[in-house]
Amino acid sequence: MDNIETILTRKSVRDFASKEVEKEKIDLLLKGAMASPSAMNRQPWKFVVVTNKDKIEEIKKAMPFGKHNAPLIIVPCIDEIAASLLNKGLAACDLAASSENILLMAHSLSLGAVWCAIYPNKMQIKKMRKVLGLSLTLSPFSCIYIGYPSDSDKSKVKDKFKEKNIIRI
Numbered sequence: 633m634d635n636i637e638t639i640l641t642r643k644s645v646r647d648f649a650s651k652e653v654e655k656e657k658i659d660l661l662l663k664g665a666m667a668s669p670s671a672m673n674r675q676p677w678k679f680v681v682v683t684n685k686d687k688i689e690e691i692k693k694a695m696p697f698g699k700h701n702a703p704l705i706i707v708p709c710i711d712e713i714a715a716s717l718l719n720k721g722l723a724a725c726d727l728a729a730s731s732e733n734i735l736l737m738a739h740s741l742s743l744g745a746v747w748c749a750i751y752p753n754k755m756q757i758k759k760m761r762k763v764l765g766l767s768l769t770l771s772p773f774s775c776i777y778i779g780y781p782s783d784s785d786k787s788k789v790k791d792k793f794k795e796k797n798i799i800r801i
């Protein structure tokens with residue numbers, strides 16, 4: 633799959649096969665995550681990788697709109713210490729870029745993924761920090777469910793291009 637096709641055909645996948653994601657693919661997802669741009673190149677992130685089934689169930693319970701049956705969850709977190717010299721909003725931009733890289737890398741590896749929101753909901757950040765056993769220096773940003781798409785995942789790629797959303801000068 634070339635880069636243009638990867639970007640144009642990515643879609644959220646919410647239903648997964650039980651097949652585990654191979655370690656080599658997990659490593660590539662994390663390399664992709666850390667290849668993203670960041671303000672002043674501070675890379676203010678840490679990535680929690682969850683494959684433990686009990687922990688995945690705990691996360692699903694804690695995520696109001698994230699009940700998806702994935703065998704792998706990656707939680708990109710703001711590293712508050714690395715981010716401390718930045719405007720808080722910039723660290724969030726960095727984590728958003730990194731989260732998108734994970735989605736694109738997943739798609740190019742024939743995996744499916746969906747980004748579920750944590751940031752900027754303070755209660756949800758606190759709740760997920762507790763579930764993941766993280767210190768106050770790490771703020772969970774997004775919760776990305778990843779796995780092989782199930783055969784029953786029938787969702788289609790949507791063409792979201794809208795000329796009306798462009799201002800040409």
Ligand SMILES: Cc1cc2nc3c(=O)[nH]c(=O)nc-3n(C[C@H](O)[C@H](O)[C@H](O)COP(=O)(O)O)c2cc1C
Nearest residue numbers: 642643644645646696697698746747748749750790
């Ligand atoms: C910031 C953000 C938060 C999202 N939160 C959720 C969520 O909590 N649960 C979910 O199932 N999908 C979530 N999504 C996925 C969106 O619903 C999805 O990207 C959107 O419907 C467009 O569909 P597509 O990704 O297939 O193009 C989120 C996406 C973003 C970018």
